[in-house]
Amino acid sequence: MKPNTDKEEKYLLDVRAISVFYEAIQATWDVWFTVREGSVTALVGSNGAGKTAIMKSISGILPTSEGSILFMDQVLDRLAPHERVERGISLVPEGRKVFPYLTVQENLEIGAYSRKARKRLNQTMAEIFELFPPLAARRKQLGVSLSGGEQQMLAIGRGLMSMPSLLMLDEPSLGLAPIMVKLVFEIIEKINAEGVTILLVEQNVRQTLQHAETAYVLETGRIKLKGKGSELLENPHIKKAYLGL
Amino acid sequence: MELTRILQILSAGLIIGGIYALIAVGLNLIYGTMRLLNIAHGELIMLGAYVTYWLYTLYGVSPLISMILVSAFSALIGLIVCWSIFLPIIKTSKSAAVLESNSLLIFFGLSVIFSNLASLLWTADIRGYSYMTKVFYILGVPLMHNRLLAFLVAVVVCILSYLLLQKTMLGKAIRALIQDREASQLVGINARFIYIFSFCLGFAMAGLAGCLLSMFYEITPFMGLPYTIVAFIVIVLGGLGNIFGSLMGGFLLGLLETIGVSLTSPGLRPILSYSIFILIILVRPKGIFGRGVY
Numbered sequence: 001m002k003p004n005t006d007k008e009e010k011y012l013l014d015v016r017a018i019s020v021f022y023e024a025i026q027a028t029w030d031v032w033f034t035v036r037e038g039s040v041t042a043l044v045g046s047n048g049a050g051k052t053a054i055m056k057s058i059s060g061i062l063p064t065s066e067g068s069i070l071f072m073d074q075v076l077d078r079l080a081p082h083e084r085v086e087r088g089i090s091l092v093p094e095g096r097k098v099f100p101y102l103t104v105q106e107n108l109e110i111g112a113y114s115r116k117a118r119k120r121l122n123q124t125m126a127e128i129f130e131l132f133p134p135l136a137a138r139r140k141q142l143g144v145s146l147s148g149g150e151q152q153m154l155a156i157g158r159g160l161m162s163m164p165s166l167l168m169l170d171e172p173s174l175g176l177a178p179i180m181v182k183l184v185f186e187i188i189e190k191i192n193a194e195g196v197t198i199l200l201v202e203q204n205v206r207q208t209l210q211h212a213e214t215a216y217v218l219e220t221g222r223i224k225l226k227g228k229g230s231e232l233l234e235n236p237h238i239k240k241a242y243l244g245l
Numbered sequence: 246m247e248l249t250r251i252l253q254i255l256s257a258g259l260i261i262g263g264i265y266a267l268i269a270v271g272l273n274l275i276y277g278t279m280r281l282l283n284i285a286h287g288e289l290i291m292l293g294a295y296v297t298y299w300l301y302t303l304y305g306v307s308p309l310i311s312m313i314l315v316s317a318f319s320a321l322i323g324l325i326v327c328w329s330i331f332l333p334i335i336k337t338s339k340s341a342a343v344l345e346s347n348s349l350l351i352f353f354g355l356s357v358i359f360s361n362l363a364s365l366l367w368t369a370d371i372r373g374y375s376y377m378t379k380v381f382y383i384l385g386v387p388l389m390h391n392r393l394l395a396f397l398v399a400v401v402v403c404i405l406s407y408l409l410l411q412k413t414m415l416g417k418a419i420r421a422l423i424q425d426r427e428a429s430q431l432v433g434i435n436a437r438f439i440y441i442f443s444f445c446l447g448f449a450m451a452g453l454a455g456c457l458l459s460m461f462y463e464i465t466p467f468m469g470l471p472y473t474i475v476a477f478i479v480i481v482l483g484g485l486g487n488i489f490g491s492l493m494g495g496f497l498l499g500l501l502e503t504i505g506v507s508l509t510s511p512g513l514r515p516i517l518s519y520s521i522f523i524l525i526i527l528v529r530p531k532g533i534f535g536r537g538v539y
């Protein structure tokens with residue numbers, strides 16, 4: 001894929017030709033993509049395609065050895081993960097990574113660790129409890145004692161506590177029952193309607209493409225396709241490789 | 246056994262247990278956050294004891310004031326060591342295993358350097374001083390003022406550190422980092438800052454323990470090692486990374502040791518502690534409190 005030549009568009013996130021390594025192992029090559037402000041943008045691909053590697057490098061957990069990442073027109077490359085959170089990037093990681101021995105409430109509080117979020121901690125937490133009523137009922141329970149679906153809610157809630165302008169979700173529907181998957185996608189729409197830009201990574205290709213404004217297809221560490229979600233649903237290669245048609 | 250004797254043993258156990266808790270919480274903070282085992286922990290205790298001793302005998306500084314001075318001094322050593330050695334090697338270590346072995350060697354080196362430096366500067370003579378040696382009686386049990394003071398200070402500091410971990414945002418960040426390093430960075434915690442803070446706090450607690458111990462135990466350049474071992478036993482007893490477990494474990498080991506010694510002989514103290522250690526490893530390798538309490 002070549003760089004986006006349309007200079008008029010405003011991008012919240014602009015990923016330019018990044019290569020990401022896990023120590024010596026290269027996970028992605030020359031990845032380009034952009035996320036329009038206010039959109040739901042998706043990154044789909046099969047196991048091992050490099051989706052998580054890209055999420056981790058945007059949030060600063062993995063270094064980008066080549067290329068550059070721009071957020072709100074500023075280069076992120078040298079910033080530590082906590083500085084990126086402060087700028088407004090939040091990742092709900094693959095596997096949820098809820099703090100097992102903090103209570104639900106503590107998990108949310110710690111989500112608002114960044115300076116700007118801490119000031120509005122109580123208001124944001126009330127909003128999260130409104131969005132996820134089951135969490136409110138379990139606020140004193142330890143993270144480890146929650147069900148998979150509840151942990152996913154908590155992970156999303158924790159990610160929102162930092163008041164991000166970009167919320168990235170790495171396979172939020174993984175391992176959930178169909179009814180929970182549906183709920184997760186509804187929640188994502190709700191959050192997006194509140195003005196939060198979404199970057200969604202999924203293997204659940206059909207539902208993701210139905211919800212995404214723009215989607216990128218990642219194959220073995222490289223961007224293979226880009227298009228509107230609805231267009232990609234009709235793409236013969238996607239149909240064959242990802243939708244089993 | 247008569248009641249006063251039982252009370253005497255219990256009070257002795259609680260006093261030493263409070264100090265064990267202080268030492269072990271310090272060690273476990275550093276282990277929990279950075280996954281580094283500070284083998285030089287006992288040498289910080291030794292340095293704290295010497296500083297208190299010299300300030301008292303040379304300048305007449307009251308050990309009460311030294312508690313604060315020594316804690317600050319030890320925290321400063323922690324800051325220097327963390328900043329100049331450990332942050333760089335954390336950054337350059339290719340893997341956790343490399344970091345672990347390198348840091349063990351470095352801590353071992355530090356412990357050798359500190360104890361030899363102390364014996365060069367101050368000779369290997371056994372030192373000690375008398376401070377608050379008045380005896381008073383609670384329920385017929387004779388207690389020296391300095392021991393009661395040490396007990397109270399240790400308990401207060403342990404409670405404060407527990408409150409810090411439970412109630413403050415900084416404390417929650419420390420616990421979050423202990424539980425999941427990557428997730429803690431994703432919520433905006435500055436891991437480097439937490440490393441430095443835990444390192445300094447852990448060192449300060451060790452130094453303070455040395456200050457307290459100096460009021461009633463002998464001071465030598467090589468007094469540190471037994472305390473390092475005690476701290477290791479306690480953090481295994483209470484669960485690695487489980488700060489609350491270390492608090493309880495310190496008191497528990499102090500009591501068990503004192504009761505065991507009173508039933509047998511003082512020479513058996515190390516054997517008793519090691520037996521407890523081996524028993525725990527065999528029966529409950531995750532510690533008696535497991536991981537679930539903190």
Ligand SMILES: Nc1ncnc2c1ncn2[C@@H]1O[C@H](COP(=O)(O)OP(=O)(O)OP(=O)(O)O)[C@@H](O)[C@H]1O
Pocket residue numbers: 022023025026027045046047048049050051052053054094203
């Ligand atoms: N910790 C690691 N060390 C070395 N290589 C890794 C590590 N984690 C992932 N990889 C490799 O990097 C490549 C990309 O992995 P990544 O986890 O980003 O894929 P993914 O698209 O998220 O897959 P999945 O859908 O299974 O989560 C894979 O080839 C994988 O084997």
Ligand SMILES: [Mg+2]
Pocket residue numbers: 051052053094170171
């Ligand atoms: Mg992944």
